[in-house]
Amino acid sequence: MGAYILRRLLLIVPTLIGIMVINFTLTQFVPGGPIEQIIAQMEGEGDVFEAISGGGQEETASAATADERYLGARGLPQDFLDKLEIEMGFARVVCDPGFEGAPDIKNPACVKEDIPALERFLIMMGRYIRFDFGESYFRSIGVFELIAEKLPVSITLGLWSTVIAYLVSIPLGIKKAVRDGTRFDTVTSALIIVAYAIPGFLVAILLLVLLAGGSYWQIFPLRGLTSDNWEDLSLIGKVLDYFWHITLPVVASTIASFATLTLLTKNSFLDEIKKQYVITARAKGLSESRVLYGHVFRNAMLIVISGFPALFIGVFFGGSLIIETIFSLDGLGRLGFEAAVARDYPIVFGTLFVFGLVGLLVGILSDLMYVFVDPRIDFERRVG
Numbered sequence: 001m002g003a004y005i006l007r008r009l010l011l012i013v014p015t016l017i018g019i020m021v022i023n024f025t026l027t028q029f030v031p032g033g034p035i036e037q038i039i040a041q042m043e044g045e046g047d048v049f050e051a052i053s054g055g056g057q058e059e060t061a062s063a064a065t066a067d068e069r070y071l072g073a074r075g076l077p078q079d080f081l082d083k084l085e086i087e088m089g090f091a092r093v094v095c096d097p098g099f100e101g102a103p104d105i106k107n108p109a110c111v112k113e114d115i116p117a118l119e120r121f122l123i124m125m126g127r128y129i130r131f132d133f134g135e136s137y138f139r140s141i142g143v144f145e146l147i148a149e150k151l152p153v154s155i156t157l158g159l160w161s162t163v164i165a166y167l168v169s170i171p172l173g174i175k176k177a178v179r180d181g182t183r184f185d186t187v188t189s190a191l192i193i194v195a196y197a198i199p200g201f202l203v204a205i206l207l208l209v210l211l212a213g214g215s216y217w218q219i220f221p222l223r224g225l226t227s228d229n230w231e232d233l234s235l236i237g238k239v240l241d242y243f244w245h246i247t248l249p250v251v252a253s254t255i256a257s258f259a260t261l262t263l264l265t266k267n268s269f270l271d272e273i274k275k276q277y278v279i280t281a282r283a284k285g286l287s288e289s290r291v292l293y294g295h296v297f298r299n300a301m302l303i304v305i306s307g308f309p310a311l312f313i314g315v316f317f318g319g320s321l322i323i324e325t326i327f328s329l330d331g332l333g334r335l336g337f338e339a340a341v342a343r344d345y346p347i348v349f350g351t352l353f354v355f356g357l358v359g360l361l362v363g364i365l366s367d368l369m370y371v372f373v374d375p376r377i378d379f380e381r382r383v384g
Contacts, residue, residue, distance in 0.1 A: 005364065012360045017125070019356045020349065024121050027345065034137050034343040035084050079105070082112050088137060089123070091115055124349065133350035138342055143350035146335065153225060153331030157323060160250045165257040170304065172258075173265025174292065180270060189263075196259035201322045204252035208326070212248060220248050223328035249327045261304065268300040305369065 082105055085091040093103035095110040103110050115123075127134065133143035172192075176185045212222045221227070227241050272278065273296060281291045321333035332351060339347035 005368075008364045008367070012357070015360060016353070016356050020125065020128075020353060021121070023352055024117075024124075024349070027348075028117055032343060034088055034345060035081065035090070037343050038084060039081075085114075086112065089115065089120060128350075128353050133353070134346040136339075136347050137344045139344075139347075143346050146347065147332065147351060147354060150330060150332045150335045153324065153329050154333060156225070156246060157249055157253055157329075157331070160246060161254040161257065164250065164254050165261055166304075169258050169261035170265050170301070173262045174269055174297075176262065176266040177269035177273065178288075178292070180266070192259040192262055195255045198256070200252055200256055201326060203255055204248070204323055204326045207248045207252055221245050225329055249323050249329060252326075253323045265300070265304050268302075268304060269296060272296045272300045302370070 082091070086093060086105065091112050091114050093105050093110050094113045095103050095107070099107075099109045101107075105112055131144065133147075135142050136146060139146065172188065176188060179185050207220075208222065210216050211219045221244065225242070225245050226238075227233075227245070230238060230241055233241055269292075278291060278296060281295050282288075286294070321337050323329070324331045324334040325337070335347065336351050338344075339351070
């Protein structure tokens with residue numbers, strides 16, 4: 001098993017590099033960048049998207065001239081734009097040989113030199129290997145500190161959604177397997193498939209309208225993870241306030257997870273129930289609960305339990321953006337979206353690197369869970 005884990009760990013490096021290369025390359029072709037974003041804001045155009053798509057014929061003609069590098073930069077001095085490029089790592093100052101003192105773009109002996117995309121990528125990956133993600137362009141805070149600040153919110157959604165999905169789906173799947181083909185099985189299958197088909201953001205909006213004061217009842221809070229007076233509450237009050245706030249977001253992000261997990265549990269039990277050892281156990285006079293939970297459960301739950309890490313990461317990454325936006329939760333999904341819109345590349349690539357690394361490690365953890373649940377599995381022998 002040790003050799004298999006070592007191979008998987010070594011494969012993380014080229015896989016992660018491939019992920020970063022693809023996304024870094026895409027950003028080179030996407031119109032607009034962080035400097036254009038700053039220019040658009042300073043020119044009062046809102047954001048870079050409006051600067052790219054808007055403007056009259058006079059602006060379009062002016063932008064097409066060769067001496068203007070950035071769209072909308074008509075009122076900004078070139079020295080300011082050069083300084084922005086240097087600060088953001090798109091260019092550097094190169095001085096004549098023998099020049100003494102600090103490099104300064106204002107000095108006639110120094111000039112600005114653009115850094116090629118390949119070199120910028122290598123510099124970025126060299127820092128990322130040391131887990132140095134740099135500093136946000138617009139927030140004046142380190143990317144690592146920013147991720148650590150937003151992480152608890154996303155973990156809250158992912159963890160509770162996964163736990164609730166298992167607590168509901170496993171008993172329901174077992175009961176559906178025992179009562180296979182009955183009206184209960186048919187009705188529950190229809191309900192979970194309908195729930196799976198409804199997008200999570202529609203469920204979130206429906207919950208807000210019904211239960212958060214939209215048009216009917218004001219039972220749950222509209223936004224946020226805690227109340228304004230959370231610091232003044234007792235320990236029990238803080239716990240209750242926390243669960244009061246996360247109820248609707250967790251329900252909205254969980255409801256689509258029931259179908260896959262429930263049907264997977266049901267089919268796993270049906271496969272095991274038909275095997276010879278179950279028939280033998282029943283012939284010995286064991287009770288149905290003893291057969292199901294003493295013999296079938298351990299074998300049927302192999303694929304379900306071992307998939308826990310992957311399901312958690314799926315919920316953690318997949319539904320966080322929309323749910324966090326609708327319920328005004330300041331988590332990683334919302335952070336990544338805002339960074340992508342603002343072209344805040346340190347945050348975009350930093351979160352991408354962390355998510356990619358976590359996803360690859362979770363894949364290895366899922367394999368280890370298989371071996372932990374069923375020691376008969378030997379990945380080294382399968383690979384050999």
